[in-house]
Amino acid sequence: MAAAIEAENLVKTFGDVRALDGVSLDVPEGTVLGLLGPNGAGKTTTVRVLTTLLQPDSGRATVAGVDVLKHPNEVRSLIGLSGQYAAVDEYLTGRENLQMVGELYQMSARDAKKRALELLEWFNLSEAMDRTAKTYSGGMRRRLDLAAALVVRPPVMFLDEPTTGLDPRNRIALWEVIETLVEQGTTLLLTTQYLEEADRLAHDIAVVDHGKVIARGTADELKRQIGGERIEVVVRAAGLVPEAVAALTPYAKGDPTVEKNTRRITVPVSGGARVLADAIRELDTRSIEIDDIGLRRPTLDDVFLSLTGHATEGGADEDEDGGAATARKGRRGQGKDA
Amino acid sequence: MTLSDTRGAIGGAPVTPRRGVAATAHDSWVVAKRNLRRMTRIPEIVVFGLMQPVMFVLLFSYVMGGAIAIPGAQPSHQTYIEYLMAGIFAQTVTFAVAGASAGIAEDMTKGLVDRFRSLPMSRAAVLTGRTLADLVQTAFILVVLALVALLVGWRIHNGVLDMLAAFGLLLLLGYAFSWIGALIGLSVRSPEAATSAGLIWLFPLTFVSNAFVPVSSMPDWLQPVAYWNPFSATVQACRSLFGNQLGPVPDSWPMQHAALVSVVWSLVIMAVFSWLAVRKYRRAAG
Numbered sequence: 108m109a110a111a112i113e114a115e116n117l118v119k120t121f122g123d124v125r126a127l128d129g130v131s132l133d134v135p136e137g138t139v140l141g142l143l144g145p146n147g148a149g150k151t152t153t154v155r156v157l158t159t160l161l162q163p164d165s166g167r168a169t170v171a172g173v174d175v176l177k178h179p180n181e182v183r184s185l186i187g188l189s190g191q192y193a194a195v196d197e198y199l200t201g202r203e204n205l206q207m208v209g210e211l212y213q214m215s216a217r218d219a220k221k222r223a224l225e226l227l228e229w230f231n232l233s234e235a236m237d238r239t240a241k242t243y244s245g246g247m248r249r250r251l252d253l254a255a256a257l258v259v260r261p262p263v264m265f266l267d268e269p270t271t272g273l274d275p276r277n278r279i280a281l282w283e284v285i286e287t288l289v290e291q292g293t294t295l296l297l298t299t300q301y302l303e304e305a306d307r308l309a310h311d312i313a314v315v316d317h318g319k320v321i322a323r324g325t326a327d328e329l330k331r332q333i334g335g336e337r338i339e340v341v342v343r344a345a346g347l348v349p350e351a352v353a354a355l356t357p358y359a360k361g362d363p364t365v366e367k368n369t370r371r372i373t374v375p376v377s378g379g380a381r382v383l384a385d386a387i388r389e390l391d392t393r394s395i396e397i398d399d400i401g402l403r404r405p406t407l408d409d410v411f412l413s414l415t416g417h418a419t420e421g422g423a424d425e426d427e428d429g430g431a432a433t434a435r436k437g438r439r440g441q442g443k444d445a
Numbered sequence: 446m447t448l449s450d451t452r453g454a455i456g457g458a459p460v461t462p463r464r465g466v467a468a469t470a471h472d473s474w475v476v477a478k479r480n481l482r483r484m485t486r487i488p489e490i491v492v493f494g495l496m497q498p499v500m501f502v503l504l505f506s507y508v509m510g511g512a513i514a515i516p517g518a519q520p521s522h523q524t525y526i527e528y529l530m531a532g533i534f535a536q537t538v539t540f541a542v543a544g545a546s547a548g549i550a551e552d553m554t555k556g557l558v559d560r561f562r563s564l565p566m567s568r569a570a571v572l573t574g575r576t577l578a579d580l581v582q583t584a585f586i587l588v589v590l591a592l593v594a595l596l597v598g599w600r601i602h603n604g605v606l607d608m609l610a611a612f613g614l615l616l617l618l619g620y621a622f623s624w625i626g627a628l629i630g631l632s633v634r635s636p637e638a639a640t641s642a643g644l645i646w647l648f649p650l651t652f653v654s655n656a657f658v659p660v661s662s663m664p665d666w667l668q669p670v671a672y673w674n675p676f677s678a679t680v681q682a683c684r685s686l687f688g689n690q691l692g693p694v695p696d697s698w699p700m701q702h703a704a705l706v707s708v709v710w711s712l713v714i715m716a717v718f719s720w721l722a723v724r725k726y727r728r729a730a731g
Binding site: 162180181183186188190194197199203207208210211212255 | 468471472475476478479482483486487555556557559560561562563564565566570728
């Protein structure tokens with residue numbers, strides 16, 4: 108499959124900071140690449156280079172086969188960009204915003220108007236279309252911003268943290284829109300801090316840290332890479348731990364670990380639900396009382412932690428994303444619980 | 446729900462960008478329309494843009510008018526307001542700098558400039574659209590200010606064509622200065638800084654000139670500076686065109702050829718600063 112987005116060895120320094128330290132990536136046509144990384148990892152800088160907003164110091168990139176550095180204006184007519192903060196004019200109405208973008212994509216005034224109305228309806232903004240964007244809620248503004256990126260139905264889209272700061276309901280609504288676009292064949296590069304978002308939307312994930320791609324693969328591949336599944340058991344009383352360990356050892360593919368305080372035993376296994384059923388039967392036969400038992404697979408959080416050595420929000424020393432990090436922290440908690 | 450295609454559909458041919466002057470003209474018009482709409486939604490900006498020169502007219506003419514001697518006339522409110530208005534008009538058009546610098550700085554911080562820069566549009570249009578919208582606003586303010594001036598005693602003596610020529614010179618100067626504002630707006634980090642940076646240097650520029658007092662009353666070393674000030678040429682040209690020149694025109698080359706000097710200064714400022722601003726816009730990292 109042809110690559111809709113291709114970047115080779117992109118380097119960009121700001122003063123002493125190497126924001127991009129040789130980023131290479133490719134996104135096959137019709138797929139979604141999730142760019143995952145902590146603040147300041149280089150996600151936004153990568154997007155800015157690929158969308159012609161920033162000149163890299165070195166490296167090359169093509170979008171839909173067009174060289175980003177040599178033919179930026181052609182690239183611009185092939186892409187849609189929706190940023191972290193909603194880039195809409197708050198003193199224009201929703202309709203005026205989209206119409207303006209259409210006309211700047213060189214559509215005729217009539218086509219731009221027609222397209223604006225279509226998008227407003229699709230994004231559930233028809234009722235609010237003649238109000239200034241200043242009166243819109245955060246979710247509405249974000250939808251308007253995304254709609255602005257879709258005016259010409261670009262074959263390649265860049266979404267830079269599209270759901271940051273949105274409540275779970277709005278986030279899921281936006282995910283559905285994005286999924287529809289991908290079904291219709293759009294190639295998408297998505298940056299996100301929400302592992303859940305990458306898990307749901309991205310075919311492929313590139314983990315970025317310190318301006319480099321440090322891991323690449325599907326969510327499953329990445330999870331497998333850092334370890335397989337395991338059974339976690341919490342026994343009723345501390346005295347039951349040794350016997351439970353003995354009972355589970357035949358199923359273990361590695362050394363069991365025990366957390367004394369929580370009475371939690373973790374045993375690496377393979378064989379999925381079958382093994383879990385066998386383990387439960389064994390514990391039951393030996394009359395070991397348990398509070399909780401389950402088969403756990405590594406989450407993208409585990410992947411992230413093991414690859415970068417810090418959680419997604421950690422180490423925001425070179426915070427390219429501005430003050431959004433604090434707000435994000437709270438949000439992410441919510442998202443994970445949902 | 447699905448999206449029906451209009452054009453540029455996935456896999457289809459993208460919209461072909463216009464090229465050259467036609468592209469710049471079209472895109473500038475789209476951006477100018479946007480800025481004019483904003484002005485109607487935030488009328489405070491125009492209102493405050495008007496209050497400042499109106500206040501100057503009233504303060505200068507009633508408070509100081511009686512004390513300032515204009516060559517060829519006795520100090521009085523009536524003679525001073527005739528002398529003053531060309532200066533006030535010129536100062537008003539140069540204050541358009543602050544509008545352009547604050548507006549562009551705001552677009553930069555709100556991410557709108559990123560949106561524009563990611564579109565297949567002319568690289569000059571965001572700035573041209575801004576300066577053109579400011580020109581419309583300046584023209585509107587000039588008309589209202591002229592009406593206020595007529596109410597407090599200002600008169601023109603040379604007919605409508607000369608008056609229109611004078612307003613033409615003023616708008617040309619204002620348009621040239623709004624490109625200085627565009628460059629400032631692209632260079633500072635916040636809209637607040639842009640407003641101060643846009644205004645602060647205008648005070649020496651407009652005061653070391655023939656706008657409010659005769660240059661002949663200034664120290665000798667300052668007089669050439671004041672006469673060659675681009676601002677003075679426009680003021681002198683307007684004063685003559687309005688028929689507000691009470692005594693002889695000062696014996697200084699730029700004053701004797703004020704209309705020509707005014708046009709040349711405006712064109713030079715426009716060329717230099719539009720070139721610098723567009724170059725800066727292309728490179729703006731945002």
